[in-house]
Amino acid sequence: MMLALVCATGVSAEDVAPIDALLEIEGDVAYGEYLATECTACHGGGGRIPPLAGLPREYMLSALHDYKSGVRENATMKNVAMALGDDEMAALAAFFETETP
Template sequence: MIKTMRTALFLFASTVVLNTGVVAAAGDKARGETIATQGNGAGALACVTCHGPKGKGNSAAGFPDIAGLHAGYFGKQLHDYTSGARKNPIMQPFASALSESDIQAVAAYYQSLASPVSAVLQKTPDPDNQGEWLAIRGDWGNDIPACNQCHGPNGMGVGNSFPALSGQHASYLKAQLIAWRTGSRNNDPNQLMKGIAERLSEQQISAITEYYATLPEQLSVQAKAKESR
């Protein structure tokens, strides 16, 4: 069963990566920036109120980093808040006040804020670094696939379904894993995250969320070390 699951996940993630490409978001980025900074004048507050001027969020307050999120994924989350498929007392009224063109515009704008992805060589994970091991190898003894198999190399995100994890606040990532585990969040494809979250231990959740939160710094150090050789 584990071998079958591993093969299926690999083929699925590989197909998604190959079909993602670089697709320009369809929305009006200028309009999106206006909504982000001023609201839409129809009940939706400015995104910067909670997520900050660059979309980097606020870890202490529980607001995620939304800069660079794939427009398709971003748009789906806003639609899910509107329909109630994803529940959040702050986001639900905000999303409900956005028109379809507003959603496309704000999603395009935040996608445009993506940071350059560090190009680093693939490495063998350190067995003593639990977060790194889970990200790259997973824990197949407990049917937990490597996070990067779906979320892409270095957790950079893949297409509409798998958001970037690299640089996201550890507190937010942990809150989402707990939400999937308890069933308070269930808008993931085929309930993949629910099963994984249920099998992760508390220690593993802490390790993997800290790993991704600090990954941009780790990649920067690695890149500088490579340049100095």
């Protein structure tokens, strides 16, 4: 099962910053709003993809962290998470938490 954590790009769970460090970053809501246009194409509601508005930031951050490390397996969201730096994840989490579902 541990082998499954190593993905095609060669990034293993150990290469991803620990979740504690991520949770300590204060997200910039305005920056998160700017970045969110990358997410709403898929997460805008109406389909089977879960909406992001109103998600608690801890939930959002742990979900993104788990996609990045491969703990949570989804090829699409892995690609999305791999492209995001810690400050970007923190900003997105801060923004979506302020959104009304």
